[in-house]
Amino acid sequence: MTWLTPLAGIILAAATLPPLLALYILRLRRPKRRVASTLLWTRQVEDLRANSLFQRMRVSWLLLLQIIAVALVALALAQPQADLGIVESGRVVLLIDRSASMGVADADGRSRLDAAKREAHERVDALFGAGFFSQAPEVMVVAIAREATVLSPFSTIAARAHDAIDAIEATDETTTLAEALDVARSFMEVPNPDKQGAPQESGVTLELWSDGRIADVDRCVVKAGESLRYHPMGSPTARNAGVAGAGVSRLAGNPDEVAVFARIMNWDEAPLHSDVELWVDGTLRAVLPRGVDVPAAGEDPSRKTWLPGEIRVSFPSVTVKPDGIVEVRLVAVDDQPADNRMAMVAAPAAAARVLLVGASSIVRGVVEALPVKSVDAVSAEEFTTRVATQPSWVDAFDVIVLDGASPSSLPPSRYLVLGGTVPFEGLNPYGDKSDVSMRSVQSAHPLMRFVNLDELGVARAVAYSPASDVETVVEGSDGPLVMTLARGGGQAVVVAFNPLDSNWPFQRGFVNFMANAVEFLAASGREAALPTIMPGDTQPIRLPSGVRSIELVSPSGRTQELAVTDPAQAVVGPLRQAGVWTARWTEGGEQRVRPIAVALQDPREGRIGALESLALGLETVRGVKGGESGRSALWPWLLLAALAVLTLEWLVYLRKV
Amino acid sequence: MTDRADAPKSVDQLIDGPLMARLDALDVTSRKIFQGKVQGERRSRRRGQSVEFADFRPYVAGDDLRFVDWNIYGRLDRLFLKLFLEEEDLSLVLAIDCSGSMDWGTPNKFDYARRVAMALGYVGLVNHNRVSAFGFGGDGFHPLTGLRGRRRTRDLGQWLVDRTASGDAGFDEAMRTIALGRQGRGVMVVLSDFLFRDGAEKGLRSVAGRGFDVYALQLIAPEERDPGMHGLTGDLRFIDCEDGAEVEMTITSKALEAYGQATVAHATALRDFCVRRGIVHVPVPTTTPVDELLLDYLRKRGLLR
Numbered sequence: 001m002t003w004l005t006p007l008a009g010i011i012l013a014a015a016t017l018p019p020l021l022a023l024y025i026l027r028l029r030r031p032k033r034r035v036a037s038t039l040l041w042t043r044q045v046e047d048l049r050a051n052s053l054f055q056r057m058r059v060s061w062l063l064l065l066q067i068i069a070v071a072l073v074a075l076a077l078a079q080p081q082a083d084l085g086i087v088e089s090g091r092v093v094l095l096i097d098r099s100a101s102m103g104v105a106d107a108d109g110r111s112r113l114d115a116a117k118r119e120a121h122e123r124v125d126a127l128f129g130a131g132f133f134s135q136a137p138e139v140m141v142v143a144i145a146r147e148a149t150v151l152s153p154f155s156t157i158a159a160r161a162h163d164a165i166d167a168i169e170a171t172d173e174t175t176t177l178a179e180a181l182d183v184a185r186s187f188m189e190v191p192n193p194d195k196q197g198a199p200q201e202s203g204v205t206l207e208l209w210s211d212g213r214i215a216d217v218d219r220c221v222v223k224a225g226e227s228l229r230y231h232p233m234g235s236p237t238a239r240n241a242g243v244a245g246a247g248v249s250r251l252a253g254n255p256d257e258v259a260v261f262a263r264i265m266n267w268d269e270a271p272l273h274s275d276v277e278l279w280v281d282g283t284l285r286a287v288l289p290r291g292v293d294v295p296a297a298g299e300d301p302s303r304k305t306w307l308p309g310e311i312r313v314s315f316p317s318v319t320v321k322p323d324g325i326v327e328v329r330l331v332a333v334d335d336q337p338a339d340n341r342m343a344m345v346a347a348p349a350a351a352a353r354v355l356l357v358g359a360s361s362i363v364r365g366v367v368e369a370l371p372v373k374s375v376d377a378v379s380a381e382e383f384t385t386r387v388a389t390q391p392s393w394v395d396a397f398d399v400i401v402l403d404g405a406s407p408s409s410l411p412p413s414r415y416l417v418l419g420g421t422v423p424f425e426g427l428n429p430y431g432d433k434s435d436v437s438m439r440s441v442q443s444a445h446p447l448m449r450f451v452n453l454d455e456l457g458v459a460r461a462v463a464y465s466p467a468s469d470v471e472t473v474v475e476g477s478d479g480p481l482v483m484t485l486a487r488g489g490g491q492a493v494v495v496a497f498n499p500l501d502s503n504w505p506f507q508r509g510f511v512n513f514m515a516n517a518v519e520f521l522a523a524s525g526r527e528a529a530l531p532t533i534m535p536g537d538t539q540p541i542r543l544p545s546g547v548r549s550i551e552l553v554s555p556s557g558r559t560q561e562l563a564v565t566d567p568a569q570a571v572v573g574p575l576r577q578a579g580v581w582t583a584r585w586t587e588g589g590e591q592r593v594r595p596i597a598v599a600l601q602d603p604r605e606g607r608i609g610a611l612e613s614l615a616l617g618l619e620t621v622r623g624v625k626g627g628e629s630g631r632s633a634l635w636p637w638l639l640l641a642a643l644a645v646l647t648l649e650w651l652v653y654l655r656k657v
Numbered sequence: 658m659t660d661r662a663d664a665p666k667s668v669d670q671l672i673d674g675p676l677m678a679r680l681d682a683l684d685v686t687s688r689k690i691f692q693g694k695v696q697g698e699r700r701s702r703r704r705g706q707s708v709e710f711a712d713f714r715p716y717v718a719g720d721d722l723r724f725v726d727w728n729i730y731g732r733l734d735r736l737f738l739k740l741f742l743e744e745e746d747l748s749l750v751l752a753i754d755c756s757g758s759m760d761w762g763t764p765n766k767f768d769y770a771r772r773v774a775m776a777l778g779y780v781g782l783v784n785h786n787r788v789s790a791f792g793f794g795g796d797g798f799h800p801l802t803g804l805r806g807r808r809r810t811r812d813l814g815q816w817l818v819d820r821t822a823s824g825d826a827g828f829d830e831a832m833r834t835i836a837l838g839r840q841g842r843g844v845m846v847v848l849s850d851f852l853f854r855d856g857a858e859k860g861l862r863s864v865a866g867r868g869f870d871v872y873a874l875q876l877i878a879p880e881e882r883d884p885g886m887h888g889l890t891g892d893l894r895f896i897d898c899e900d901g902a903e904v905e906m907t908i909t910s911k912a913l914e915a916y917g918q919a920t921v922a923h924a925t926a927l928r929d930f931c932v933r934r935g936i937v938h939v940p941v942p943t944t945t946p947v948d949e950l951l952l953d954y955l956r957k958r959g960l961l962r
Contacts, residue, residue: 030894030905036761036881037852038897038904040919 009078016070024063065649069642076638090203091154092127093140093184094120094161097210097233098168099175100535100578100600101608104211104238104335112233112610113170116209119231120165123207128158140187141165144210145173145576146536148180153187171576172338172535174602175214181206185223209233212611212623215604221617232623234610241266241274241294242339244310244603246328246532248320248346257317258346262328266294266309267607274332278315281324286315297607308603320346323595325580336608342599343580344532352398352522357383359403362505363418366514367401380405387411392544398522404498412490412542412569414521416514419462419498424487426467427494433463433478436497440475447473447482447493447516451509458504461497484520493517532597538573539581539596547585555579555598572596661760664768668814671775676948680776683951684784685749685844686962712740748789748843749781750869752835753817755794756826757899758852762878762943767822769943770848770876776951777846778813780961782806787843790816793831795824795899800838825899828853832860842868844960850876851927854900858930865934872937872960875927879944881920885913 003009035041102113110118120141127137138154141164152164188204206228214220222228246262266272272294278286295309320326327343334340352372356364358380368375376397378386384407386393391411394400399414406420415422421429436458441448453474463479466472474482476496483494504510533539541550543564550570552560555577564570564585575581581596600606614621665671716725716736726739751774759767774790781788785805790813792799801816828849835845845864851857851873864871880887885908895904906912924940931938937958941950955961 030892032896032903033889033893034761034898035895036758036766036850036878036898037854038895038902039852039854040916040923041895041904041906 004079004081006078009074009076012077013071013074016074017067020063020066020070024060061652062649065645065652069645069649072638072642072645076635076642080634080638090205091138091140091188092205092207093142094123094165095142095144095148095177095180095184095206095208095210096120096165096168097145097175097208097214098143098171098173099145099210099213100172100338100605101175101211101213101336102233103170103172103338104234104240104608106235106238106335111170112211113168116231116233117165117168119233120207120209121162124158124161124165140184141168142180142184143168144177144180145171145175146534147173147176147574148183150183150187169576172578172598172600173576174534174536174600174605175210176216177208177210177214177220178216181220203227205229207231208614211608212614213605213607213609214614215602217614218617222619222621228614228616228621230614230621230623232610232612234608236609236612238335238608238610239268239270240334240336240339240606240608241268241272241330241332242334242336242600242606243328243330243342244339244606245601246326246342246344246599248326248344257319258326259314259317260326260328261312261314262342264292264294264311264313264330265603265606267297267609268309268334269296269298271296271309272332274330276313277329277331278318279325279327279329280318280320285318288313288315306607308606323593325595325597327580336606338578339600339606341579342532342601343597344599345580345595345597352518353396354518355383355394355397355400357400357402357407358405359401360500363401363403363499363514366511367518369511370515370518372399372518380407383407390545392542395542395544399518401518412487414490415492415494416517416521417492417494419495419501421462422492422494424485424492424494426470426485426487427483428465428467429462430465431463433461433476434459436461436476436478436481438474438481439477442473445473446520447484447513449516450512451516452507453504453509455507456502456504458497458502460501464494464496491521493521532599532601533573533575534601535576535578535598536574537598538571539575539583540569540571541583541594541596542569543585544587547587550583550585553582553584555581661765664765665771665818667818668775668811671772671814671817672779676776677779679948679952680780681783683780683956683961685747685777685781685786686959713737714740747781747784747786748840749777749786750835750839750843750845751778751788751790752831752845752847752849753790753792753820754826754828754847754849754851755792755796755799755820755822756828756849757795757823758826758850758897759794759876760822761898762880764878764943766850766876766878766943767820769941769947770874771817771820772947773874773941773950774846774848775814775817776947777960778804779810780951782810782813787840788813789840791831791835792816792820793827794822796821798827798831798834802838802840826853828857829855829860829863832863836863836867836869839868843870844872845869846872846874846960848874848876850878850881851923857927861930861934861936865936870937871931871935872939872955872958873927873931875924875938875940877940877942879942882942884908884916885910889913 096116098113102116103111105111108115124139127139138156139152139161140150140154141152141161143149143151151167152160155161184206203225206222206226208228209231211234212230212232242265244263244265246260248258248260260278262276264276273291274294275291276288277284292311292313294311297306297308299305300307324346325343326346327341330340332340353374354367354372354376356367356375356377359367359377364377383405387407387409394411394413397413399416401416402418402420402422404419406422409423438453438456441453458476458481461476461481464483466480466483470483470485472480472483474480479496481496485492485494499505499510543550547564549561549563550572552562552572554560562570562572572581572583575596575598578598578600581598583594583596585592612623614623713726713729714737716738720738724739726737729735729737753770753774755767759770778788778790782804788804788809790801799820801813804813826849849857861871861873880889890908892907893905895906928938937960939954939958941954945954951961
């Protein structure tokens with residue numbers, strides 16, 4: 001039994017019981033009444049004559065009953081809670097955490113998720129076997145991780161709930177709860193359109209099996225009519241350390257070699273010493289000579305926050321072939337191995353291939369003077385035709401320069417737009433401006449390196465009203481002049497005016513800008529490593545036309561065939577497991593492979609010690625012990641008992657009077 | 658103590674004309690015929706000098722020759738003495754409890770006792786009985802003796818008006834004093850509530866069998882008979898009218914029931930004692946009209962005829 005507000009009960013008892021006893025000890029001030037003689041009354045005397053302030057305490061049923069009533073009210077005020085095995089007959093939502101930390105095997109040798117599923121099964125059995133007087137509840141099963149997945153909507157069929165629980169698989173994702181609550185509430189809405197938004201008449205019990213490591217727990221609230229039972233899973237003292245982040249950088253002068261660096265974190269309260277290894281394509285390539293010593297986690301006195309121990313390491317440069325898998329491994333054994341590895345897919349450097357569309361001779365001359373791999377040129381009409389028939393044609397180029405061209409559609413790629421209007425969402429062209437001068441420049445931007453626009457004069461420019469996600473690099477006197485934006489996996493640098501409509505080609509900054517733009521765009525498509533995504537993310541893969549299906553192989557080796565509906569790309573995922581996924585497809589009789597690195601990069605998920613209680617936005621929910629059906633509030637029963645005692649006291653009083 | 662507005666302030670308030678007229682037809686009687694000091698209007702068992710013939714007996718030396726029946730002597734030549742019923746006077750003693758407990762109740766017990774005493778005394782005076790009245794209470798022992806004849810009615814009335822009720826009764830001492838100062842035999846009427854802490858037995862024993870035909874009239878106020886019906890409830894502190902003793906009580910149905918049982922036990926014990934001692938015990942609720950008490954109850958009990 002637990003007490004939510006024991007102090008309140010103690011205060012009430014201390015404030016009422018002594019006065020109550022005093023009322024029985026202190027002599028009653030009675031009105032005086034003259035009688036002929038007290039001779040016949042003295043035989044019935046209950047309160048003997050006395051002049052003292054106090055009288056001897058006598059056994060009184062009334063006093064006993066009053067003490068019991070006050071004690072019951074005091075106990076009720078202390079809000080005791082106990083597991084009475086009461087089973088709700090309303091709606092029950094079973095929320096089962098399947099995040100990465102739930103994979104920790106500290107629940108009697110099994111993973112937390114397995115233990116949670118077992119308890120959930122028992123709970124379902126208890127709910128549907130409540131007994132003669134209980135109505136079968138409606139049970140909903142929701143798996144929560146980075147996003148909530150309804151595995152079984154509200155149903156009165158126990159087998160459906162059991163099947164849904166069995167279908168829950170472990171992921172390496174983080175945990176969020178707010179979305180799960182929203183999803184559950186959306187199922188609680190009354191379907192009658194006349195009563196949209198009306199609350200359910202019966203209450204809803206949310207039962208959460210989790211280790212409590214929930215990223216957005218402070219934003220969750222339990223609304224009126226809802227009750228949340230938290231079943232903590234796992235040990236509060238689970239140890240964990242892992243690779244919280246890693247990256248590669250290409251070495252200047254040797255594009256085939258990369259330097260690898262990583263961030264190691266320790267969430268345990270003891271320092272960690274471990275070896276850290278670097279693997280490339282499944283082969284151990286390097287080990288840090290003396291391992292690493294990661295400090296212990298602890299409270300940061302200056303910021304009053306709990307911080308994990310952290311250390312950054314870097315490896316000697318290694319040669320990595322294109323699409324090679326670079327993996328950093330922490331050798332130390334802990335309770336959560338999922339974050340002990342972080343893989344990345346390396347992308348080798350290569351000189352840019354540039355396509356000029358409708359380019360003027362000045363632009364062409366400048367681009368051909370840049371250190372690029374190749375420069376091709378097509379007219380605007382030819383570009384439009386080729387793109388319409390073969391969108392993947394653009395993949396053959398790293399940078400496409402649209403010099404005054406205004407195509408009606410553009411496949412995702414990297415574009416440098418010089419004048420003209422392009423159909424990118426969010427640019428919002430609305431006319432022309434004339435006699436525009438430069439007003440401000442983001443001089444720190446890579447595009448503006450060694451570029452001076454002080455003498456820039458523009459005779460005519462396209463007027464844009466860009467959206468908020470469009471970055472303005474150069475602001476003109478009457479609107480943006482140079483912008484960058486990312487759309488559909490591509491990148492674009494938009495110059496609002498044709499260089500020939502300005503004095504820019506005659507300035508040295510124009511050449512530098514062109515070089516910066518080509519390098520900037522080419523780099524966006526050719527990182528040293530492909531982006532490593534988080535578990536639960538999706539990954540778009542650009543495909544040549546004609547590919548109808550791809551194979552997706554999980555880190556554990558399970559193969560899944562996916563049909564391709566978009567002729568230009570396929571989106572795989574969400575990829576819930578950390579590790580290296582592989583997408584395979586056949587292109588022109590050749591099998592192509594695209595590795596996708598997924599890694600748990602959220603430091604919040606690294607702290608895996610189970611929490612005994614959940615600190616929600618407005619309240620703290622204490623966890624119920626394993627096997628408990630839930631703690632029931634006892635105060636209504638205590639108040640009922642107090643009422644019964646008071647009734648009995650009244651009857652005794654009446655009988656006495 | 659007796660300064661209530663409704664307390665009788667004059668003789669007329671003790672007894673009124675209509676009641677006196679109705680009482681004129683009554684006389685005090687006794688279950689015994691006593692020897693009086695003077696020749697009265699009452700037949701005595703003793704042979705005396707009245708005109709009413711009783712019997713003959715042979716003459717013995719020393720007999721008064723005036724009572725020899727000379728006619729029988731002439732006829733029988735033997736001396737017979739002619740015997741007559743002697744007519745004696747009756748002594749009516751009124752003992753009035755003037756203790757504090759009497760000055761209580763509605764109607765007031767003390768006022769009621771004075772009215773009854775006035776009525777009985779009037780009957781006695783009208784019938785030329787020797788009437789004595791004794792008041793006993795906190796103010797002491799107040800005797801009024803030697804009243805005879807209708808003309809002493811006002812004296813008796815004034816004496817009663819002057820009496821006040823307070824303090825302890827001193828019943829035993831008063832009864833003993835009355836018994837010792839007895840003048841002749843007669844009827845004694847004790848008007849009291851008999852609520853004495855030491856009991857009434859000792860005092861009654863003093864007067865019982867001492868030539869008195871004792872009538873114990875126990876006056877009971879309505880509040881004493883049924884206190885629950887007269888608003889007695891809750892937590893109270895009782896103050897005794899006589900000695901000021903305080904008793905704290907929580908008036909419950911149980912307490913009222915026990916009080917009723919105690920009241921009955923007290924009356925029963927007094928009645929049993931009176932029966933054993935030849936005393937007539939008459940419980941008198943003060944709600945009983947005085948004329949009804951005298952003309953009905955006391956006539957049935959033989960005190961009046």
